[in-house]
Amino acid sequence: MIGASLAGMAAVQSIRASGxxxxxxxxxxxxxxxxxxxPLTKQVLAGQWPLERAxxxxxxxxxELDLDLxxxxxxxxxxxxxxxxxxxxxxxxxxxxxVLATGSHARTLPTGSGHGGPGGGxxxxxxxxxxxxxxxxxxxxxxLERLEAEPARVVVIGAGFxxxxxxxxxxxxxxxxxxxxxxxxxxxxxxxxGVGGFVTELHRRNGVDVRLGVSIEALNLNGDGSVRGVAxxxxxxxxxxxxxxxxxxxxxxxxxxxxGLTLLEPHRGGGILCDETLLAHPxxxxxxxxxxxxNPHFGGELMRVEHWENAVDAGTHxxxxxxxxxxxxxxxxxxxxxxxxVGAFSSVPWFWSDQFDSKIxxxxxxxxxxxxxxxxxxxxxxxxxxxxxxxDLCTAALGLNRPRQVMQARMRMAESLDWDxxxxxx
Amino acid sequence: xxxxxxxxxxxxxxxxxxxxxxxxxxxxxxxEDDNLYILQEEPAEELRPKMEEAxxxxxxxxxxxxx
Numbered sequence: 079m080i081g082a083s084l085a086g087m088a089a090v091q092s093i094r095a096s097g098x099x100x101x102x103x104x105x106x107x108x109x110x111x112x113x114x115x116x117p118l119t120k121q122v123l124a125g126q127w128p129l130e131r132a133x134x135x136x137x138x139x140x141x142e143l144d145l146d147l148x149x150x151x152x153x154x155x156x157x158x159x160x161x162x163x164x165x166x167x168x169x170x171x172x173x174x175x176x177v178l179a180t181g182s183h184a185r186t187l188p189t190g191s192g193h194g195g196p197g198g199g200x201x202x203x204x205x206x207x208x209x210x211x212x213x214x215x216x217x218x219x220x221x222l223e224r225l226e227a228e229p230a231r232v233v234v235i236g237a238g239f240x241x242x243x244x245x246x247x248x249x250x251x252x253x254x255x256x257x258x259x260x261x262x263x264x265x266x267x268x269x270x271x272g273v274g275g276f277v278t279e280l281h282r283r284n285g286v287d288v289r290l291g292v293s294i295e296a297l298n299l300n301g302d303g304s305v306r307g308v309a310x311x312x313x314x315x316x317x318x319x320x321x322x323x324x325x326x327x328x329x330x331x332x333x334x335x336x337x338g339l340t341l342l343e344p345h346r347g348g349g350i351l352c353d354e355t356l357l358a359h360p361x362x363x364x365x366x367x368x369x370x371x372x373n374p375h376f377g378g379e380l381m382r383v384e385h386w387e388n389a390v391d392a393g394t395h396x397x398x399x400x401x402x403x404x405x406x407x408x409x410x411x412x413x414x415x416x417x418x419x420v421g422a423f424s425s426v427p428w429f430w431s432d433q434f435d436s437k438i439x440x441x442x443x444x445x446x447x448x449x450x451x452x453x454x455x456x457x458x459x460x461x462x463x464x465x466x467x468x469x470d471l472c473t474a475a476l477g478l479n480r481p482r483q484v485m486q487a488r489m490r491m492a493e494s495l496d497w498d499x500x501x502x503x504x
Numbered sequence: 505x506x507x508x509x510x511x512x513x514x515x516x517x518x519x520x521x522x523x524x525x526x527x528x529x530x531x532x533x534x535x536e537d538d539n540l541y542i543l544q545e546e547p548a549e550e551l552r553p554k555m556e557e558a559x560x561x562x563x564x565x566x567x568x569x570x571x
Contacts, residue, residue, distance in 0.1 A: 091553075114560075135560060387526075390557075428526060437521060481522035482534040489529060 079145075080153045080163060081179035082106035084114065084386065085366025087136035088393025089177045093401055094143055100404075103171060104145050105163070107152035111137050113215035116386055119243035120432055122218050123225070124250060129215050153180070158338035158359040175361050175400040178334075178350060179393060182327035182367040182384060184211035187235070187294060208305030209297055209321045212244060221322065225251060229319035232256070233308050235294060237264035239431045239438075241324030242277055245286050246433035248322075256287040256316060258308070263290065268440075269476065271450040273464055276457050276478060277433075283460075284434045297321060327384060329368045342370050342382075349382040354422035356396045361403050365389070365396030375424045375495070376473070381443060385429035395423045426491050436460065437481055441488040442474030442495075453504035454483060463487070465500060472500035508546045509571040511555060515540075517566035524558040524567060532558065 079086050082104050090102055106112065113132045121127040136143070148165075155164035162172045186205065205211070210221045225232070225248060234245040237259035245257040265274030281288045293311030300306045307317040329349045331341050339358050340351040349370035352358045356371055366389040372378040383392075402420040431438040444466040455462030455478075463483045466474040472495055477484035483503070490500050511531065520540045524532035528551060533541045547555060552569075559567045 135556060430523065482520065482525075482536075482538060485522040485525045485529075485534065488526060 079104040079177050079179065081177075081181055081366070082108070082147070082149065083112040083179065083181045083366070083389070084134060085181065085389035085393035085396070086177065086179035087111075087134055088390045089179060089363075089365055089397035089400065090143055090145060091136060091139070092394040092397030096398060096401055098401055098404075099144075102143075102145050103148060103173070105148045105151050105153055105165060105171070107150065107166070108214065109150045111140070111147075111149070113218075115213070118215065118218040119212060119240060120247055122215075123212075123222055123244065123247045125222065125226070129219055132215065132218075152333075154333055156334055156337035156339070156362075158362050161361045173361075175403045176363065177393075177396050177400050178358065178362065178364040178368060179366045179389075179396070180330040180333070180368055181389075182213075183330050184213040184217075184240075184323070185325050185328050186211060186323050187297070187325065205323070206297060206299055206303055206305050208319055209323065211323050212240060213327070221320070224320050225253065229253065231316075231318045232320045232322065233258060233316055233318035234322045234324055235308070236260075236324035236326065237274075237277055237281075237288065237290075238268075238324055238326060239265075239429075240326075241322070242281065242433050243431060244322050244324055245281060246284065249281075249284055249286050250434065254287075255285075256289060256318070257281060258292045258294065258310075258316075259288070259290050260293055261290070268444075269450075270444055270446050270448050270466070273450045273457065273476065276462070277438075279458055280433060280436055280460075280478075327367070329382065331368055342380075346370075347380065347382045354378070354424075355420060356392060356399050356423050357403070363396045363400045363403065365392040369396075371423060373425055374422045375426055375492075376443065379443070381425075381427070383425070383427045383443075385427055387428050388425065391425060392423060395420070399423075426488060428488055437479055438476070439481060439484040440474060440476045441484060441491055442466070442472070444468075444474040448473050451501075453501065454480060463504065465497075465504075467497055470497050471495045472497045475500065508549060509552060509555065509569050510546050511542055511544075512568045512570055513540060513542060514566045514568070517564045519564050519566075521562070521564070523561045527558045527561060528554040531555070 114134045117132040152166040153163050231254045232248045234241045234257045245255050248255045263272045263274045264277040278288050295309040298306045350358050350364040352371040354372050358364045367384045370382040373381045399420045428441045448466040448468045451465050461479040463477045463480045475487035520534045522534040531544050
């Protein structure tokens with residue numbers, strides 16, 4: 079098991095729940111079991127929960143899971159044919175079956191900021207004091223400490239879900255917040271038709287200074303190297319003692335170069351190419367943020383999903399799939415019998431984001447050409463539901479403060495994406 | 505005899521977010537009146553992981569498990 083975060087631990091739990099009592103080695107570069115992430119941008123950052131309360135559900139079950147848990151050790155390379163993994167402590171691990179669940183890391187600013195380096199940065203680039211990404215419990219605690227010192231202004235770069243949650247939590251703490259977005263509308267990649275404009279309205283209603291179509295030239299630094307603000311593309315400067323960079327995440331797959339696995343290029347969504355059962359290679363399964371797989375529920379559309387729930391569901395599936403590989407290898411029948419017992423991973427992605435007192439929930443996955451149809455409320459109000467239509471299909475449903483309707487749409491979409499069936503709910 | 509678990513909702517806290525309904529629609533249902541209804545007060549043991557998840561996920565911490 080490579081990765082002890084949500085997907086990896088879900089896989090471990092499903093393997094144990096299936097009755098397998100063989101040895102399971104779990105490797106993760108974090109020094110302790112990674113935290114459950116949703117509260118990190120909200121309850122913990124708001125100061126309402128201690129970090130410990132954001133422990134993964136599996137943390138309480140470690141004893142009964144009976145794992146060889148190797149924390150603080152990173153996987154640095156893989157030979158898929160041999161199912162052998164090189165580890166950062168210099169050792170080599172060979173397994174009968176492998177589950178890859180290394181998750182994502184936060185992106186930092188692209189080239190031109192002076193801090194991303196050529197090719198656009200990722201979380202490995204060191205950030206100056208006062209600049210943060212938010213991905214881990216340690217990130218959260220470091221940022222929280224700075225927020226408790228009541229900075230005069232917080233700048234959040236990126237109006238996506240992480241950026242929006244951080245901006246909302248900071249504003250909720252009574253801080254002055256500016257949220258900068260490069261695109262003319264928030265969530266442009268996720269929501270076609272400019273629907274993401276509701277995020278702008280929501281944040282402005284709650285006192286956040288939202289600026290759209292803004293490019294970042296560089297972080298301005300003080301003499302001691304700490305952040306003084308942000309230099310914008312129009313030549314102006316925005317003073318800020320704290321800058322939070324929420325420009326998305328990238329799947330942690332660099333270590334898999336030359337592994338024998340197929341890695342998708344970023345413009346195809348990135349990640350490890352798997353079959354519909356999440357198998358990436360004989361004996362090698364992937365789950366969570368890193369896995370790209372043809373989702374049968376969407377006609378085999380290649381998907382890579384970074385949501386909390388997908389990590390749990392795909393992890394659970396991947397555990398069973400890995401076990402089937404184990405059985406397939408031990409038995410004379412090979413992998414085919416295993417595939418018959420663990421089928422395709424069919425999923426309707428779902429996630430939520432809490433910002434201020436509002437609940438954003440989305441089901442499904444829409445494409446850039448899908449047509450938004452408002453079926454309840456209106457986009458400028460504080461409650462609405464939008465469906466996204468592609469021909470005869472409803473590919474997604476988005477709700478603001480409409481949890482019951484979103485859940486109903488979700489359950490209907492899990493049966494069928496047929497447009498008429500989903501639209502009939504409203 | 506093994507006692508099962510019982511799902512208890514603190515209706516003073518519940519805001520009917522329907523998160524629980526997404527996790528386990530066989531147990532939790534948010535109806536037209538925007539209220540949460542429990543379909544099985546004592547769900548089968550194999551639902552325990554889902555129930556624990558629902559407890560954790562509830563944004564208002566309104567769900568608890570007895571037993």
